[in-house]
Amino acid sequence: MTAGTEQPELTSPGTGTGIDAAADAARRVIESLLRSGDRGGTDLDTVADRLNAVADDLDRGAPDLAARMVHMWRGDGVTRHDPVTGPENAIAPPLHLTGCEDGSVEATVELGLAHQGPPGYVHGGMSALLLDHTLGVANHWAGLSGMTAELTLRYLRPTPLFTPLTVAAHQVSVDGRRIRTSGSISADGRECVRAEGLFVATHPARPR
Amino acid sequence: MTAGTEQPELTSPGTGTGIDAAADAARRVIESLLRSGDRGGTDLDTVADRLNAVADDLDRGAPDLAARMVHMWRGDGVTRHDPVTGPENAIAPPLHLTGCEDGSVEATVELGLAHQGPPGYVHGGMSALLLDHTLGVANHWAGLSGMTAELTLRYLRPTPLFTPLTVAAHQVSVDGRRIRTSGSISADGRECVRAEGLFVATHPARPR
Numbered sequence: 123m124t125a126g127t128e129q130p131e132l133t134s135p136g137t138g139t140g141i142d143a144a145a146d147a148a149r150r151v152i153e154s155l156l157r158s159g160d161r162g163g164t165d166l167d168t169v170a171d172r173l174n175a176v177a178d179d180l181d182r183g184a185p186d187l188a189a190r191m192v193h194m195w196r197g198d199g200v201t202r203h204d205p206v207t208g209p210e211n212a213i214a215p216p217l218h219l220t221g222c223e224d225g226s227v228e229a230t231v232e233l234g235l236a237h238q239g240p241p242g243y244v245h246g247g248m249s250a251l252l253l254d255h256t257l258g259v260a261n262h263w264a265g266l267s268g269m270t271a272e273l274t275l276r277y278l279r280p281t282p283l284f285t286p287l288t289v290a291a292h293q294v295s296v297d298g299r300r301i302r303t304s305g306s307i308s309a310d311g312r313e314c315v316r317a318e319g320l321f322v323a324t325h326p327a328r329p330r
Numbered sequence: 331m332t333a334g335t336e337q338p339e340l341t342s343p344g345t346g347t348g349i350d351a352a353a354d355a356a357r358r359v360i361e362s363l364l365r366s367g368d369r370g371g372t373d374l375d376t377v378a379d380r381l382n383a384v385a386d387d388l389d390r391g392a393p394d395l396a397a398r399m400v401h402m403w404r405g406d407g408v409t410r411h412d413p414v415t416g417p418e419n420a421i422a423p424p425l426h427l428t429g430c431e432d433g434s435v436e437a438t439v440e441l442g443l444a445h446q447g448p449p450g451y452v453h454g455g456m457s458a459l460l461l462d463h464t465l466g467v468a469n470h471w472a473g474l475s476g477m478t479a480e481l482t483l484r485y486l487r488p489t490p491l492f493t494p495l496t497v498a499a500h501q502v503s504v505d506g507r508r509i510r511t512s513g514s515i516s517a518d519g520r521e522c523v524r525a526e527g528l529f530v531a532t533h534p535a536r537p538r
Contacts, residue, residue: 181366
């Protein structure tokens with residue numbers, strides 16, 4: 123953490139090259155498939171063949187799972203592969219969380235068709251996924267993190283797609299190993315979803 | 331719904347051809363990228379180029395967003411594009427939910443690296459995503475569904491990756507427009523996550 127006006131990034135920013143560029147492109151494929159559906163002019167069986175060929179090539183060169191798990195979890199920094207902030211995980215939007223001086227964490231993100239629940243709105247479970255992770259990062263930023271024991275989401279109004287969303291969280295209290303954390307997703311300055319979490323300060327061992 | 335011993339499928343089974351085959355292949359790409367990371371033998375900049383070329387082709391043929399939204403939401407049946415059960419959405423594992431005679435719904439699913447939270451375990455937020463959706467389908471199966479107003483998750487033990495998981499839910503009670511619904515994710519016969527939801531019987535309009 124550096125003092126000053128710059129808010130430190132708490133998640134991996136992504137390099138835009140190599141594996142990160144490949145995951146970015148996979149993200150585009152996911153969204154483009156939903157955007158065109160079976161209404162586009164592209165032959166979809168050929169698309170399937172092209173994508174399967176990429177997966178085949180990747181699988182051929184992949185290390186065994188145990189070795190990959192060790193490599194994936196090396197170091198003690200932020201993860202690069204989680205489904206919320208991981209630049210290497212095409213499921214992740216990804217969220218770029220920064221730490222604020224008041225102890226909270228915050229990100230701005232815009233979600234598309236891959237994250238849709240009701241027509242034109244974010245899936246409630248997707249909001250839960252983003253908030254669970256963001257509460258976890260808020261704990262990390264506050265200095266004591268752990269595993270989710272309980273999470274409560276309150277849906278105040280539908281969360282719009284294709285709109286900049288503010289995802290924010292802060293640690294509320296610590297009582298021994300029990301951590302309480304709150305967060306929210308807002309659009310146009312109005313809260314759409316509120317989250318409250320109880321975390322327990324424990325971490326499963328990293329693979330070695 | 332048909333009488334008899336067959337449990338009716340409540341979610342779209344997927345056709346394995348056309349758009350569904352393309353989404354299946356995109357699912358493989360997501361997982362294979364995580365499985366190989368930057369440790370595989372494949373040139374990742376070339377992988378990015380190949381995937382971007384697929385997205386470019388799809389985008390060129392795609393209808394405009396308003397038209398696509400109408401098409402996507404036509405009919406009153408199950409959706410084919412949601413991030414939990416949708417065969418057309420590569421983010422969806424996808425979950426295949428069936429309706430049971432006791433009024434509950436159930437699916438078996440195995441999750442991989444794309445859904446990882448702690449090392450070797452399912453991300454807690456991903457469990458929340460699967461359960462929110464499954465509770466919604468349980469409401470649909472029980473005859474009255476709606477939008478999530480409140481969702482509480484209790485994490486009893488870590489949910490393992492690469493293991494068959496049972497995701498189940500049932501409607502507990504209806505009081506006017508307020509619906510209470512419960513569900514769980516289990517592995518090896520032991521509950522890992524429990525969910526309780528409050529839903530309100532209302533649905534946003536489908537695009538026309």
